[in-house]
Amino acid sequence: MTETVLITGAGRGLGLELTKLFLGNGRRVLATYRGIAIPDQLRELGRGADAALRALRLEITDGASVTALRNELSGDVIDVLINNAGTTGGDHQDLGDMDYAAWLGAFEVNTVAPFRLAVALLDNLRRSDRPRIVTLSSQMGSLHRKGTGSHAYRTSKAAVNKVMQVLALELAGDGIIVCPVHPGWVRTDMGGPMGEISVNESAAGLVALIESLTPEHSGRFWTWEGMEHPW
Ligand SMILES: NC(=O)c1ccc[n+]([C@@H]2O[C@H](COP(=O)([O-])OP(=O)(O)OC[C@H]3O[C@@H](n4cnc5c(N)ncnc54)[C@H](OP(=O)(O)O)[C@@H]3O)[C@@H](O)[C@H]2O)c1
Structure with a gap:
């Protein structure tokens, strides 16, 4: 059975x-984008991919x-959720020059959204064998x-690491592997x-890691080269 990978910010x-490489590996990809129209490069990928690529607005x-x-994908299997979309938090996040609204915005995108999406798609993930x-x-x-x-970027990524560590424990009973990378x-x-x-070197490493993840990897922080990263 072909595995399905959902990738945000595709x-x-x-x-x-990541979308390109997973398609190349024969996976089905649900690729999300924001904005009115499907981004040109994503649309181009879809041309050769038949039904393997589905672009979804998010x-x-x-x-x-x-x-x-969640409603659109109700009942579907998702084998891998990749929370890829992220933001730096803008250009004003230093000691003497802090944009507090942008800091909170970075938390919304980098920390809260990956949790929200994981929860929303739990039923789909539970339908997967891996x-x-x-x-x-x-x-x-x-x-x-x-x-x-x-500060905004560092703290929002430190926080999402903790979110993923907690989720790994909470979802272990469902057999769901959870890793920040x-x-x-x-x-x-x-x-x-x-x-x-x-971008190709990084994505190739990430795909190899994601394809090889086991429950022993869950709740640990990994690099694109498959090395464990200290928290
Ligand atoms: N590049 C690096 O060196 C590096 C290093 C460490 C970690 N990372 C992480 O790797 C991930 C991907 O980075 P990248 O370098 O590919 O970044 P990028 O080139 O800036 O692309 C960011 C992607 O996230 C999407 N996005 C941002 N905010 C969103 C929102 N609110 N809703 C939906 N989509 C949103 C963007 O969509 P639009 O096109 O619509 O803006 C875009 O597709 C990020 O989480 C980043 O923090 C990157």
Whole structure:
């Protein structure tokens, strides 16, 4: 049975590349985007993918939008939920220059939405033989690493790590594997041109990791290279 992967923020960056690679592996992909129209590159992918790619509109911070998605997918199996959509939290998040509204916005997107989506799609995940929830976090949220600035981004990713650790315990009885992952410093719009790895390198590593996840991986923080990352 072909596995189904739902990927948020699939219109560009890592979400788009993950969509491409999972399709290449013969998976069905439910690719979400926000905005009025399907992003061009996602639409292009769909052309060669027959019915394997379904683009769905989703604003992850909007409860009504998440409910509409849940209703649309009611009864369907989802094997993997990838919480990929994320935000940096804007350009004003340092000691002398903090945009507090943007900080809260970063929590909505990076921390609260992955939980909301996991809860909304639990019934779909429970229908899978090997359900997984994978959330794109960041080493910038690791309490183990020291770094300055980017308060909104760092704290929202540290918090989502904790959300995923708790969910892993809560969903272990359902056999659902839950992992936050660090994708590397990637040359996307977010990572910028100085990033250490290409979007393809990162996504290929993430796909290999996601395809190989076992219950022993659950509740632990992983890198795109399949190495365990300290919290
Ligand atoms: N790039 C890196 O170096 C790096 C490093 C560590 C972690 N990460 C994490 O990896 C993930 C993907 O990063 P990326 O580099 O691919 O980022 P990106 O190029 O900035 O793309 C972000 C994606 O998230 C979507 N998105 C943002 N807010 C959303 C919302 N409220 N509702 C729905 N979709 C929303 C965007 O949609 P629109 O196109 O509509 O804006 C876009 O598809 C993020 O969680 C990021 O924090 C990235």
